[in-house]
Amino acid sequence: MFTGSIPHALGSLRFLERLHLGANNLKGESSIQELSFLTSLTNCKRLRILYLSFNPLIGILPISIGNLSTSLQLFGASTCKLKGNIPTEIGNLSNLYQLSLNNNDLTGTIPPSIGQLQKLQGLYLPANKLQGSIPNDICQLRNLVELYLANNQLSGSIPACLGELAFLRHLYLGSNKLNSTIPLTLWSLNDILSLDMSSNFLVGYLPSDMGNLKVLVKIDLSRNQLSGEIPSNIGGLLDLTSLSLAHNRLEGPILHSFSNLKSLEFMDLSDNALSGEIPKSLEGLVYLKYLNMSFNRLYGEIPTEGPFANFSAESFMMNKALCGSPRLKLPPCRTxxxxxxxxxxxxxxxxxxxxxxxxxxxxxxxxxxxxxxxxxVLPTQAESLPLATWRRISYQEIFQAANGFSGGNLLGRGSFGSVYRGTLSDGKDVAIKVFNMQEEAAFKSFDAECEVMRHIRHRNLIKIISSCSNSYIDFKALVLEYVPNGSLEKWLYSHNYCLDILQRLNIMIDVALAMEYLHHSCSTPIVHCDLKPSNILLDEDFGGHVGDFGIAKLLGEEESMRKTQTLATIGYMAPEYGSNGIVTTRGDVYSYGIVLMETFTRRRPTDEIFSEEMSMKNWVRDSLCGSVTEVVDANLLRGEDEQFMAKKQCISSVLGLAVDCVADSHEERINMKDVVTTLKKINLTYLASSY
Structure with a gap:
């Protein structure tokens, strides 16, 4: 329970070998200054262990850290609210075997001098704000056993030379912005125990060499863009207890060789394009406690014995044609x-x-x-599916989940109701959209959203879990996937948050993919009609998800446009929508163009600077002929930025695309397929020129 600052007088203890001050309430001398007490400790020439973790130091590591004792073996300063960069001079600590700086606010890049710490066995830098690429210099740490770099903003490729670290047992690179293929050399780490590269932008196939990792216990490659089939020799990973390949583009069957994974306790294969039947041999996985095969293209009978007797409908929802036990809310299998x-x-x-x-x-x-x-008009297969066959939720459960719809659970209010955060009886966090039945339009909004939600399934659309309609108490609600980071609007206009250029670009790519799916991949084209930042929600990895289909329209067969009297939000609606009530997919393109402008200028289309003479689209269009720096969000573009030209070119290209989306005539606007293609090219060009 010690408080106050760490005294400089500790530096007079010249024979000091171990200093443990962790888990107190000690602070630096002043807010966000160099931690000068570390300079005083350079007098302690025998210091071997310095442990400061779990103190609110709130300071910057000084360059004098490189003058600490060359005998120093352990330096721990995790969860200390450290700011600034990791000093290059840290490479002078030649006898260090453990460096823990995780859970801080460190920025900048990982200094190449880290490679000088030849005796280092554990490098822990996760949960910071480190940027740039992973330096190849880390591969010089031949004694490295544990490498933790997860939850940063690292980008570029994974160094292939990591496969040369023969002693490496734990590699955690998840929740970054890595965008390469997985180096084949990593599959030669025959003694690695855990491998986590989840929540990145990794592409390519899983090689057969994956089966070489014979002692692997945990592997997480979820939330990437991996494709192809799962290699058959994955069944050789006999010690594997946890396997997650969810949220990728994997296809092909679930292999019988999975039944060899006798130690498996956790398996998530959800949200891919896997097809075929679930092998009955998986009933032999007696230790399996969690299974998720939802959102694939599986068909046939679900096994019933072994661990399958304990799995619920959520493990198999939204597949092609599965059948099984009535408790799974699936049709019975024909015998x-x-x-x-x-x-x-x-x-x-x-x-x-x-x-x-x-x-x-x-x-x-x-x-x-x-x-x-x-x-x-014959109903499509999607139309004949029930709205929510996988789960029934009563009003009482919703009421309890949202804590009686208390103000503390309120996430926001909209035109037709309120949204609350809730936790269901099984512990699942959800968003509960309660419709205001005093508004006549809320009835239509509820029906419209249910009708649209039953037709769609895409990773960048908010997923519906269930609905609840109780006529006795005049209650209607939708139970939706909970997205923890709130709306794009919150992140654009709050003083406490800021999105960088790459985050904004990736969010708008996600939104474009969702709109492309609605317009071009559904059996019945869907027009959202109310795309705006408050309807774009961000998940834990800042992935974009489009929600709120309360006024969406389905365009029937041979129908390219429709008329409506329902109005969208002023500033975002296309001219033909506002004047004539004409609804087309190109109206969504117009709204998307306005949101794209707003995301990179941080100006609402209804901002007071705009008038009939100067609208947002004219303001942006004029800037492309002059200086784009005059309209862009000041947080994104600064003259002293080393990547100024790369950022300026990227933003100019994005705003040029936005202008193409907001042409006055809907025939002149590009479609969402072209938007997706153009944005991906802009993204690749920016990444190539930045790193």
């Missing part, structure tokens, strides 16, 4: 016995002549029926 087959053969043998004689009559009836219904 065919030898006796029924024999009976069917006998019946066919005797009734075949009758069938042949009536074929002509049946054909005539079929033709007459088709003619009578030639104007009817």
């Amino acid at each position: 065919v016995t030898r006796w029924s087959t024999t009976i069917s053969w006998l019946l066919l043998k005797y009734i075949l002549p009758t069938i042949a004689s009536t074929l002509l009559l049946l054909a005539l009836i079929f033709v007459w029926t088709r003619c009578r219904k030639r104007n009817a």
Whole structure:
């Protein structure tokens, strides 16, 4: 419970070997200044262990840290609210075997001088704000056992030379911005125990060499852009207890070799494009406690024995055609016995002549029926699916989950109701959208959102978990996926938050992918009609998700536009929508262009600087002919920035694309497919020129 500052007088203890001050309430001398007490400790020439972790030091590591004792073996300053860069001089601590600076606010890059710490066995830098690439110099740490760099803003490629670190047992690179393929050399780390590269932008295939990691216990490659099939020799990872490949683009079957993973306790294969049946041999995974195969293209019967007896509907929801137990809220599987087959053969043998004689009559009836219904629209497979077959949630459970709809759980209010955070009985965090039944339009909004939600499934759209409609108390609500980082609007206009240029670009790529899916990949094209920053929500990795389909429209067969009297938000609606009520997919493109401008200028389209003479789109268009620096958010572009030209070119390209989206005539606007293609090219160009 010690408080106050760390006294400089400790430096007079010249024979001091170990200094443990962790887990107190000690602070630096003054806010966000160099921690000068570290300079005084340079007098302690025998110091081997310096442990300061879990104190609110709130300061900057001084360059004098390089003058600490060359005998120093452990330096721990995790969770100390450290600011600034990691000093290059830290490379002077040649006998260091553990360096812990995790859970701070360190910025800048990882200094190449880290490679001078030849005896280092543990390097812990996760949960900071480090940028740039992972330096190849880390590969000089031949004794490294644990490398933790997760939860930073590191970008570029994974150094292939990491595969040369023969003693490496734990490698954590998750929740960064790494955007390369996984180096093949990493699969040669035969003694590695845990490997986490989740929540990046990694691409490519999983090689067969993955089966070389015979002692691997945990692997997490989720939330990337990996493609291809899962290699068959994954079954050779006999010690594996945790496997997560979720949220990728993997395809092909779930292999029978998975049944060899006898130690497996956790397996998540959700949100891919896996197909085929679930192997019955997986019933032998007796230690499996968690399984998620949802959002794939699986079909056939779900196994019932072993661990499958304990899994719920959430493990298998949103697949192609699975069948199984009624408790999974799936249709029963058809069974065919030898006796029924024999009976069917006998019946066919005797009734075949009758069938042949009536074929002509049946054909005539079929033709007459088709003619009578030639104007009817047949429901698609997606339309025939029930809204929420995987879970029923009562009003009472919703009421308890949202703590009685208390103000402390309120996330925000909209035109047709309020949104609350809640926790269901199984511990799942959700967002609960409660419709205001005093508003007549809320009835239509609820029905519209239910109708749209049942047609769509995409990683960048807010997922619906269930709905609740209780006529006795006049209550309607949607239970939605909870997205922890709130809305894009919050991050743009709050003084406490700031998104960098790459985060904004990636968010708008996610939104473009969602809109492309709605316009071009659904069996019935969907127009959102109200795209704006408050309807774009950000997940824990700052991925963008589009929500609020309260006034969305489905364009039926042979329907390219529709008229409506429902108005969208002023400033974001296309001219033809506001004047004539004409709804087309190009109206969404216009709204997207306005949001794109707003994201990079940090100006609302209804800002007081705009008027009839100078609208946002004209303001941005004029800047492209002059100086784009006059309109861009000042947080993104500063003259002293080393990457000034790369950032300026990137933002100019983005705003040029936004101008193409907001043409006055909807025929002249580009479509969302072209938007996605252009944004991805801008992103790659920026990354190439920045690093």
